[in-house]
C-alpha cells in the first residue's frame with residue numbers, strides 16, 4: 287500500500303499478452319517518469335497473487351546493471367493485481383529496429399554493440415543465479431541514449447533452489463532451446479544463451495531464423511538447420527520426457543560452411559561465436575561468461591558507440 291502511493295498512474299503506454307503498461311510519475315518528484323506494468327492475473331487459476339511471487343520478484347530489484355531495465359518497486363493492488371514499477375523506456379525495442387528495413391540501416395559494428403550489451407546483461411544475471419528465460423528482440427528496449435536494456439523479468443526466477451522443478455513451458459517458441467522443447471525439468475543458463483544466439487542470427491538476417499508455427503515444427507526447424515539431437519551429439523537426450531525428432535532422416539550437425547553463407551557478414555569470429563551459442567547439447571553450449579571472452583569482440587570492426595547507433599525517429 288505504501289509503495290503504491292509513491293506513484294501517480296498516468297496514460298496507458300501499451301498492452302502486451304499478459305500486462306498493461308501505464309506511464310507513471312513519482313509523487314515526490316513528478317518530473318521523474320516511470321512505467322507501471324500491471325500484470326493481468328488469470329482469475330480462473332488463482333485467488334490472486336501469492337505472497338511468494340511478490341517476494342520472489344522483489345529480489346529482482348537488487349539486479350542493477352546498465353543493460354537491464356531497472357525494477358523500482360513491486361506491489362499488489364487491492365483487486366489482487368501485481369504491479370511492477372519500471373524504468374521508463376519509450377524508444378521502442380530491438381524488434382522494431384530489425385523489422386523496419388525501409389528506414390533503419392545497420393551493419394556489423396552496430397550488431398556487435400547491441401550484442402555486447404545483451405551479453406553483458408545476461409552474464410550479469412547468470413553470475414547471480416538468475417535466468418531470464420524469455421530473451422527475444424521484443425524484450426530488448428532502447429533507452430534515450432541508445433543503450434539496449436533487457437526487460438521483462440516476469441518469467442525470470444532464481445535458479446538457486448535446486449529442489450523446485452522448473453516448468454518447461456517458458457520462452458516464446460522461436461527462441462526456445464531444444465532442451466525445453468524436449469521437456470527438460472532441470473536446465474541452466476544455457477536456455478538464455480540459445481535465445482541470445484537466435485537474437486544474434488535474427489539481427490544479421492533481419493528475419494526470425496527459426497520461426498516454427500508449432501512446437502513440433504520448431505523441433506523440425508532446429509533439426510534441419512542445426513542437426514538432429516542424438517545420443518552421439520547430446521548424451522542423455524533420448525531420455526528426456528518429450529524427445530521426438532523427425533524419423534525420415536537424421537540431419538547432420540551443421541558445420542562452419544553452413545553458417546558462413548547466411549551469417550558471414552559478421553566475419554569468421556562472429557560466425558564462430560554464433561555457432562557456439564547454437565550447440566544442441568546445453569552442457570556443450572558456450573556460457574554467457576565465456577561469450578564475453580570471445581575473440582569476436584576484439585576483431586574488426588569495433589562496436590559502434592551507443593550514441594551513434596541507428597534509431598527510429
Ligand code: ADP
Pocket residue numbers: 299300301302303304305306307321355372373374375376424425427438
Ligand atoms: P509485450 O512485450 O508483449 O509487447 P509488454 O507487456 O512488455 O508487452 O509491454 C506492452 C507495451 O508497453 C510495449 O509494447 C511498450 O510499448 C510498452 N512498454 C513496456 N515496457 C515499457 C517501459 N519500461 N517503458 C515504456 N514503455 C514500455
